[in-house]
Amino acid sequence: MHFSIPETEVRSDENGSTYVAYNIHVNGVLHCRVRYSQLLGLHEQIKKEYGNNVVPAFPPKKIFTLTPAEVDQRREQLEKYMQAVRQDPILGSSEMFNSFLRKAQQETQQIPTEEVQLEIYLSNGQKVKVNILTSDQTEDVLEAVASKLDLPDELVGYFSLFLVQEREDGGCTYVRKLQEFELPYVSITSLHSPDYRIVLRKSYWDTAYDTDVMDDRVGLNLLYAQTVSDIERGWILVNKEQHRQLKSLQEKGSKKEFIRLAQTLKYYGYIKFDPCITDFPEKGCHVIVSAGNNELNFHVKLPNDQMKEGSFKVTRMRCWRVTSSQVPVANGTANPSSSSKCDVKLELAFEYLMSKDRLQWVTITSPQAIMMSICLQSMVDELMVKKSGGSIKKMQKKRLNGTFQRSDSQQTVKSPPLLVGIEDSPDPSREQVVKLSTKLSSVSLRGLSSSNSASDISGNEFHGNYAFEGIGDDDL
Template sequence: MHFSIPETEVRSGENGSTYVAYNIHVNGVLHCRVRYSQLLGLHEQIKKEYGSNVVPAFPPKKIFTLTPAEVEQRREQLEKYMQAVRQHPLLGTSEMFNSFLRKAQQETQQIPTEEVVLDICLSNGQKVTVNILTSDQTEDVLDAVATKLDLPEDLVGYFSLFLVREDVDGSLTFVRKLQDFELPYVSITSLRSSEFHIVLRKSYWDMAYDGDVMDNRVGLNLLYAQTVSDIERGWILVNKDQHRQLKSLQEKGSKKEFIHLGQTLKYYGYIKFDPCITDFPEKGCQVIVSAGNNELNFHVKLPNDQMKEGSFKVTRMRCWRVTSSQVPVSNGTTNPCSSAKCEVKLELSFEYLMSKDRLQWVTITSQQAIMMSICLQSMVDELMVKKSGGSIKKMLKKRHNGSIHRADSQQTVKSPPLLDSPDPNREQMVKLSVSACFPFAVLQCSSEQSCVIIYAPIHTSVNDTTDYSIQTKLNSVSLRGISASNSANDISGNDFHGNYAFEGIGDDDL
C-alpha cells in the first residue's frame, strides 16, 4: 500500500479555533484527515505496546505556533513516519494501526455507524447484497459475502474484494484490493460515483490452487464465472478452435472441464491493466501490462508502430519501487505546482536481470502502478511460501485474517521512505511524495546458461545512511526464461527474446 501525506489543510475546531489537518492518502486517494495530536496518540500507544526500540522516530512537539515552513517540515516527517510504520512487518499489520486508520476514515467522511446494505459484484455481473454496518472492515464484509453465497470458511481466504471502475464501454479498471485498514462501505460511498464497484475475485496466482476451490460447488461457480468473464473481456486469449471447444463445454454445463481448458490458454488468471507508458525497450513506448504467472507481461507498441511482446519474471527482479510525484498539468508553463495546477504521476520501477551480468531499470508510468506493485508482492509471497514448503492455505487464511507478516513468506523487508528516481536523466520531479523499495534478492550467475537468485540479506544505501535489509536467508531458486507466444490470436508472433538481451538465461522453473 502506498501511504503519503501530500497536503495539509487549515480547519476550524469546535470552539472556533483553527488547526492544521494532515491528509493521509492511500494509493493516491484521500483516506482520512487527522491532526498531529491524533498521530501522536497513536505513536504513544504503539510505543507502549511494542517498545521504544521498535517504533520509528516521531516529529517532536513545538511550543509555539508553527510557521508555514515548519508545517511543511512536519508534513514530510509525518509522511515518513506513516510509511515506516506501514512497512514494518509487525506494526504495519497490527490491529492498533489498522483500527486507527478505520476510525479516522469514518470520522473524516462523517458517516455514522449504522446498518446498511452493500452490493458486491461477482465476475459475471451478478450482485450479492449483504447487510452490514458502515463500520465493518474488509474482512467482515468478505465474511458476509461468503455467508450469503454459502462459501465454506476454509475457502474464504482464496478470495478478496477489489475496488474497480467500470467505464461506459464495460471495461474494468482495477483500482486496488481492499485492505483491513479501511471500511468498504465508507470507501465506496466517499467516491460518490456510480462508476465504482466492489468485486469479488480470487486472490491467488498459482493455478494449482484452483483444485482446492473447484472441490466446492460455490467455489467452482465463482471460478467458472471469473474465467468466462476474463475470456469475454479479452483478458484470456482464445483462438477459433478453442472458442468452439469452450462453447461446447459451456452448453453441456461442464464447468470443471471449461476451467481446465481455460488453464491452458494464454493469460489465464492474469489481471490486465489500462494502457500506459514504459521506457522499455525505448522511452515513451505505449504498453499494455498484465500481471500473472509470476510475471509482468508487456505488449509494447514501438515508435515505429511495430508490436513486441515479452515477460518480466518476478524471480529476476532484484527490487522494485513505486514513486509518486506531483507534476504541473500540461499548460505550456513551467510554473511550480499548486493544488489547482498539479496532477499525481505514479511510476513503478524494477531492476531486472537482462543478461548474465547486466541489470537494468525498467519503468512503467501508470495510475495503476501501486496495484501492479501489490500484484508483484503477492506473487513473491506465494513463491516464498511454496519454496519453503509452507501451506498456501495457512498463508491465505493469515492474509484473510489480516495477520500475514513478511516473516510468514520468508521475506521481511524494511523499505526506505525516500529514494531518488532510478533514471538520473528522467524529467525533474516537482515533488516526490514517497518511494517504496522492496529488495529481496541477490543475483548470482554460475555460467552463460544458468543463473540463480539467492534470497539473502541486502543492504541498500540511502541518503540517511539507514540500512534496509532482509532478515531471512533462503535457499536458491532457479530462474525461468521468457515464455513464448502460443496463441493464434496473438497480435504479434515476436517477443522480446533474442532482441533485448534476454539471452543466456536458463529455462528452469520454480
C-alpha cells in the same frame, strides 16, 4: 500501499478554534484527515505496546504556533513516520495501527455507524447485497459475502475484494485490493461516483489452487463466472477452435471441463492493466501490462509501430520500487506552481537480470503501478509458501499475523525469509525496494504480430542477448 501526506488544511473544531489537519492519502486518494495530536496519541500507544526501540522517530511538540515553513516540515516528518510504521512487519499489520486508520477514515467522511446494505459484484456482473455496518472492515465484509453465497469458511481466503472502476468502453480498471485498514462501505461511498464497484475475485495465482475451489459447488460457480468474464473481455486469448470447444462445454454445462480447458489458454488467471508507458525496450513506448504466472507480461508498441511481447519473471527481479510525484494539471494558462492542482504520477520500476552479468532497471508509468506492485508481492508470497510446502490457507494466516511484508511505495521494506537482504538503491529519490531471490529464471522476449493470436508469436527478440539459460522456476 503508498502512504503520503501531500497537503495540509486549516480547519475549525466544534469550539470554533482553528487547527492544522494533515491529509493522509493512500495510493494518491484521500483516506483521512488527522490532527498532530491524534498521531501523537497513536505514537504513544505504539511506544507503550512495542517499546521505544521499535517505534520510528516522531516530530516533537512545539511550544509556539508553527510558521507555514514549520508546518510543511512537520508534514514531511509525519509522512515519513507513517511510511515507516506501515512498512514495519509488526507495526504495519498491527490492529492498533489499522484500527486507527479505520476510525480516522470514518470520522473524516462523517459517516455514522449504522446498518446498511452494500452491493458486492461478481465477475459476471451479478451483485450480492449484504447487510453490514458502515464500520465493518474488509475482512468482515468478505466474510459476510461468503456467508451470503454459502461459500465454505475454508475457501474464504482464496478470494478478496477489489475496488474496480467501470469504463465507458465497457472495460474495467482494477484500482486496488481492499486492505485491512479501510472500511469498504466508507471507501466506496467517499468516491461519490457510480463508476466504482467492489468486486469479488480470486486472490491467488497458482492454478493448482483451482482444484480446491472447484471441489465446492459455490467455489466452482465463482471461478467459472470469473473465467467466462475474463474470456469475454479479452484477458484470456482464445482462437476459433478453442472458442468452439469452450462454447460446446458451456452448452453442456460442463463447468469443470470448461475451466480446465481455459487453464491451457494464454493469460489464464492474469490481471490485465490499462495501457500505459514504459522505457523498455525504448523510452516512451506504449505498453499493455498483464500480471500472472509469476511474471509481468508486456505487449509493447515501439516508436516504429512494431509490436513486441515480453515476459519478466518475478523470480528474476532483483528488486522493485514504486515512486510517486506531483504533476501539475495543465489548464492552458496557469504555470505549474504550489497553488496549481496536481495529479499523482506513479511509477513501478524493477531491476531485472537480463543476462548472467547484467542487471537493468525497467520502468512502467501507470496509475495502477501500486496494484502491479501488490500483484508482484502476492506472487512472491505464494512462491515462498510453495517452497516451504505450505498451503494458501497457511499463507492467509501468516498475512493476518504480519509475517509477510508489504511493498509500500517509497519505503524500504525488510525482505521476507526466502528473499535476500536489502542493498542501497542507485536511485537517490525516496523509494521502497523489495529484494527478491537470487534463484532466477530466464526471460524470453518475443516478437508479436498485430493479430495478437497466440499462434502468431515469432522468434524475434527485443535484443539478441535477452534469450539465455538461467536457473529455472523449479529451483525455487
